[in-house]
Amino acid sequence: MIAALLRFSLVQRVMILLVTLGISAAGFWSFKTLPIDAFPDISAPQVQVIIKANGMSPSEVEQRITFPIEMEMQGIPGQTVLRSTTKYALSVIVIDFEDDMDIYLARNLVTERLNQVWASLPADIEGGLAPITTPLGEIFMYRIISQNDGMGTGGNGGKDQDNVKHYSNQELRTLQDWVIRPHLRKVDGVADVNSLGGEVRTYEVVIKPKELVKHGISVDEVEHALMESNRNAGGDRINKNDEVLLVRTVGKLNGIKDIRDVAVRTRYGKPIHVHDVADVRVGSMTRYGAVTADGEGEAVTGLVLLRKGANSLKTVAGTKEALEELKSILPEGVVIESFYDRTDLITKAVWTVEKALGEAVILVLLVLIIMLGDIRSALTVALILPLTVLFTFIMMKLFNVSANLMSLGGLAIAIGIL
Template sequence: MIRSVVAFAVRRRVTVLMVALAVIAFGGVGFSRLTLDLLPDISYPSLTVQTEFPDTAPGEVENLVTRPVEEAVGVLRGLQDIHSVTRAERSEVTLQFDWGADMDNLSMEVREKLDRLTLPDETTDPVVLRYDPALDPIMRLALTGSDDMQLLRRVAEKDVKEELETLDGVAAAVIKGGEEEEIQVELDQGKLASLGITPEQVSEVLATSNINRPGGSLESTESQYLVRTLNEFDSLQEIQELAINPMGRAPVRLADVATVRWASKDREEITRVNGTESVEIAIYKEGDANTVAVADVVAEALVFIPEELPEGMEITVLFDQSRFIRTSIEEVRNALLIGGALAILVLLAFLRSVRPTVVIATTIPISILATFVLMYRLDVSLNIMSLGGLTLGIGMLVDSSIVVLEAIHRRVQAGASLAAGAIEGTTEVGGAVAASVLTTVAVFFPIVFVEGIAGQLFRDQALTVTFSLLASLVVAVTVIP
């Protein structure tokens, strides 16, 4: 089999050359389209269902919330373990699944079961939480320049947030800090008691007077009309003029028994930059977006966004994940280039001839570019682990070519023609070269099947080493002869 492959490569030199050029071209395209990340995609097979139950003791939360949730989600496929933590006003149920489970589908199944679950009316809707390092923000910005925290928060939400979320690759911009505005209604208990009105009645009137709900549809013989009930508050005065007592009695306005005003929500977090209070903007990328590309788009937008802000306000970049990625990738890439250069210099020192050194050196770029094609097809990102795999294998890429070229050279010196020497020499050592490469592949490739964090972390490294070694074997028995 090896003889026939080598014979074809020697007789069809133009075909082999064109295939090699095609691999180089496709490798360049694949390299340009590879996702650039710091680490491989790591997914933990766990979900947490969190439910809030205000003003309740832990025992009550456990009986009314935690146990029903456990019963509802405890029959999911692939579930390995389930445990819960119940504390005052909160229930947390954590589900552990098999490594490699499809967490997106499992998240949907959990939500479907929770939708069919009946919990006390006072509980909030259960929230399904999933820890994924890829879901961390790629950038954190700080908006500063004003002592009015309400104004700072309003500018961040209305101007900066809306501008950033229109950019390609940006999934969301989350605002933290500042003072979030709300309308507060402070009831006068004495006036309410004298009029025979309870706070619950006021709360019910406010809830039913500010609605935007679908109202069904009206159909005729020719058309169908969708009906919505719209009755939302437009101003503070409209809320103050709201009648809160039952019909048939003298009207009582909300302003008669309460103070209605703009105010700020109770603050749960404060962000500061260099001791100055600020508003933080966390930027999240879309799931399949390139972290570095999204960060570049945001950086370009940050050039002109400050021009639209009120005077004195400015945006500061607190954290940029792309900087760490660039630095790490550049360091590994430099190590790769230095390793390749040193390998060529060692070849030149021992072979003492430029021509065979150049022939063997072609193995390195062709093998690496072929690896980029396979990485792109198998959705392996360009990260420090995959580049580390290339760096690890770069010295081994020339081993097969050295052995093949030496065998060809020996045959030619013995009197064989170049074509015959190439065929006979490569055939002679082809089996040994293939066995050598495959034994090395047999060491690295099984890492792909390791489960857990280790498997996810080293999978890309194992694949790149395997791809590059197999590509170098093909180059050694086709391009080199």
């Protein structure tokens, strides 16, 4: 059998050479396009349903939200594990699927079941499916710094810091939520960007009980007036002089002044406004934690999550490019400083394995030279090793195995065995 194979190889030299070149080219392409990470992601396809129910106790969340959703999620095709966690104002339902389950199909199945049960859930809840990521998806973290607050290491281009506006954590969080986060979510490979720290800006209407009694107005009337006033309404069209004019009413509230001027009721031809019965001010949502940095106080940070199956190195590189683009958009005195970058870990891990691979090839070549006593024969045998590595990369690409510390380490061991 071996003799026949050798004769075939010697006779069909051109074909063998072409096959070798084809394997080499495909191997190089596979290596360049392989997902690269520090560690293998062995987690099963998983879909999380996260529901927020402000003000509800754990027992109420369990009875009215978690239990109905769990019952609806029973029997989804490919499901292996169904579990949940219920906390104050929060319900998290986790559904694990079989390893060969397509994650997008799994999410579609869960979404269908969730839509079926949604109408029976409390009306004031919010939430849905968590991003397509894994426990190893935290690849990049950064914080937003107002250079005039003493935090960070960057300069301000030689300008006097006294002339640069100081931004509060609430303003930085607003910048993170409405400018930075949407821009980073467009990067290929990013599943989501979580905002951490700071204060989420809100407008608060603080009722004055005595004024309500004085004017004979209830809290419900104030709430109803605010809800009804905070909307735009479309009208009809008016044809005039061969032109079409669109008619609409603009009532969307855009700030404190608009809220203060909302009319709650009219008495004796005189409107009673919100500012007559309440104080309107800028506030923040209730916080359940805080982020601190280097012992210098609270900070506003962002966490970039990797989409399942995406390339970590390319995603981090794209994130850095997006942050560079943001420099021209950010207000003067605001900088973004990264403090965790998965690229460093991946680069060191891959370099360690590549070094081991190189050393293994050299050692094997030396052993062959010593054992065979002929450099030409040793080189002929040693040529099989790179070809084997390239063929392995092709198989890794076909079976969607990432290049990581374990897979490349196993390849180094295999070279030694060969």
